[in-house]
Amino acid sequence: MSDSLKNFPEPQKGEDLYRYLLERVTTLEDRNTEIREQLRQLEADKRYLETQKVRYEREVRKLKSEIEQMKSPPLVIGTVTDVIDASRVVIRSSAGPRFLVGLSQNVDIEQIKPGARCTLNQQSLAIVEILPSNFDAQVYGMEVVDAPTERYDDIGGLERQVLEIQESVELPLKKPELFKRIGIEPPKGVLLYGPPGTGKTLLAKAVAHETEAHFLRVVGSELVQKYIGEGARLVRELFELAKKKSPSIIFIDEIDAIGASRTESNTSGDREVHRTLMQLLAEMDGFGNRGDVRIIGATNRIDILDKALLRPGRFDRIIEIPLPDVEGRLSILKIHTGGMHLDPSIDLREIAQKTEGRNGADLRAITMEAGMFAIRSDHETVTRDDLLKAIEKFSGELERGTFSGAAGAMFA
Numbered sequence: 209m210s211d212s213l214k215n216f217p218e219p220q221k222g223e224d225l226y227r228y229l230l231e232r233v234t235t236l237e238d239r240n241t242e243i244r245e246q247l248r249q250l251e252a253d254k255r256y257l258e259t260q261k262v263r264y265e266r267e268v269r270k271l272k273s274e275i276e277q278m279k280s281p282p283l284v285i286g287t288v289t290d291v292i293d294a295s296r297v298v299i300r301s302s303a304g305p306r307f308l309v310g311l312s313q314n315v316d317i318e319q320i321k322p323g324a325r326c327t328l329n330q331q332s333l334a335i336v337e338i339l340p341s342n343f344d345a346q347v348y349g350m351e352v353v354d355a356p357t358e359r360y361d362d363i364g365g366l367e368r369q370v371l372e373i374q375e376s377v378e379l380p381l382k383k384p385e386l387f388k389r390i391g392i393e394p395p396k397g398v399l400l401y402g403p404p405g406t407g408k409t410l411l412a413k414a415v416a417h418e419t420e421a422h423f424l425r426v427v428g429s430e431l432v433q434k435y436i437g438e439g440a441r442l443v444r445e446l447f448e449l450a451k452k453k454s455p456s457i458i459f460i461d462e463i464d465a466i467g468a469s470r471t472e473s474n475t476s477g478d479r480e481v482h483r484t485l486m487q488l489l490a491e492m493d494g495f496g497n498r499g500d501v502r503i504i505g506a507t508n509r510i511d512i513l514d515k516a517l518l519r520p521g522r523f524d525r526i527i528e529i530p531l532p533d534v535e536g537r538l539s540i541l542k543i544h545t546g547g548m549h550l551d552p553s554i555d556l557r558e559i560a561q562k563t564e565g566r567n568g569a570d571l572r573a574i575t576m577e578a579g580m581f582a583i584r585s586d587h588e589t590v591t592r593d594d595l596l597k598a599i600e601k602f603s604g605e606l607e608r609g610t611f612s613g614a615a616g617a618m619f620a
């Protein structure tokens with residue numbers, strides 16, 4: 209201020225004084241507006257910095273909690289087996305042994321019921337939280353979400369079997385009233401059996417494609433687990449999920465992995481497989497007949513399956529999927545050559561006659577091999593010669609015993 213005063217000469221007379229004061233007032237007013245403007249700017253800056261600060265603080269908190277989480281040890285998964293009182297619960301940890309444990313204050317005792325899955329603190333094994341779902345992720349993985357592309361039309365020579373499957377699997381799901389009217393219970397399950405490569409899995413894939421029901425698919429060996437009772441639990445959860453999502457179809461491929469005849473076995477692994485099988489038998493008995501869960505099993509070793517699985521009431525219908533006959537082979541060949549450029553002179557019936565004893569998978573491989581021969585010799589189309597060469601190639605391998613023989617020995 210004192211600086212700005214010096215710029216002005218000292219007032220002498222009244223008029224000078226007046227002008228002097230006027231100028232002073234204008235200068236001061238200008239200065240005032242300037243300072244106000246600065247203040248406004250500074251306040252805006254301050255607000256901006258404050259929001260910035262809040263944001264950074266939030267970020268710090270988030271990162272801190274993430275560090276916390278990273279530092280905390282993993283939780284053990286267990287299953288509640290018994291509730292003794294409000295503060296003591298018996299649990300079985302996933303590793304096997306059972307413990308009497310307490311629970312965290314955040315856990316609602318109401319939710320703790322035998323069978324509930326929960327997470328446990330690693331050291332005290334106190335229950336930290338109850339897991340929302342009873343299903344293992346593995347069981348969810350069994351649900352077929354993206355239907356396979358195979359249709360009934362892609363199956364050759366199995367018209368009777370397709371019809372039988374449609375009748376016993378699809379019809380009860382689509383038109384339960386038909387069965388009610390006649391007063392019979394629809395079959396619960398069908399078992400497909402036959403030599404390898406004859407289209408059992410293919411048939412199930414087609415059912416999954418054509419049906420509107422939920423389709424759950426499991427391979428028998430997936431049900432064989434490391435720890436006692438885990439396989440049985442998987443089976444139970446599989447059926448529970450199927451019931452929850454009904455109408456549904458459960459397809460158990462290669463069922464001999466768990467369905468093999470129960471013998472006097474001594475290894476604990478065998479006993480665990482048997483427990484899993486027993487759970488499967490119990491589940492198959494468990495649901496109501498007109499319930500909306502159907503089962504399809506597939507195996508190529510029906511001879512070693514447990515008799516209990518085969519009795520009516522479990523797998524009511526046992527459908528043989530045999531090696532294709534001439535007509536069957538012809539229609540399989542037609543399906544697999546459908547997209548190929550074949551020489552018009554080819555008579556597929558002749559090829560079918562020359563492939564006695566071959567299964568669907570062989571025929572598919574033969575057509576593919578013929579295509580490869582055509583590519584190799586730079587033909588535009590697949591010729592009769594290519595097909596004959598492909599048959600020749602595969603028969604050679606069969607005779608040398610590259611493919612056969614091993615299966616029987618393995619199970620002996």
Ligand SMILES: Nc1ncnc2c1ncn2[C@@H]1O[C@H](COP(=O)(O)OP(=O)(O)OP(=O)(O)O)[C@@H](O)[C@H]1O
Nearest residue numbers: 363364404405406407408409410508540568569572
């Ligand atoms: N009847 C058939 N019609 C058309 N293709 C077939 C037929 N049978 C088999 N195939 C062909 O062979 C392939 C293998 O068949 P699939 O997987 O169904 O055999 P599988 O009977 O389940 O054998 P495994 O007992 O060894 O499991 C199919 O993907 C299909 O391409």
Ligand SMILES: [Mg+2]
Nearest residue numbers: 408409461506
């Ligand atoms: Mg199969």
